[in-house]
Amino acid sequence: MENNQEIINQLQQINQKLDKLTSVSKKAWYSFFFGISKALGYLVGLFIITSVVIYLFSKFEVTKFMSDWIQSNLSTYQISVPVPDQP
DSSP states (O other): OHHHHHHHHHHHHHHHHHHHHTOHHHHHHHHHHHHHHHHHHHHHHHHHHHHHHHHHHHHTTHHHHHHHHHHHHTTTTOOOOOOOOOO
């Protein structure tokens, strides 16, 4: 009989812990902080990748090549926008 009472007490403790773990507010906060940490991880990763790409571009002088190419082709792609007559 005493063994059954111990089992019942342990089951009640487990139920209380499960109730705490499955509470809606705790899940909401967990999801919120998980989302924030995931977004910060993406941001840090993007920053690192962008920094490496910019560093490599500066080492190989790709920006000079790109700016020369843009300057040479700028006149080719000029767009003429008609202005309506003013009354």
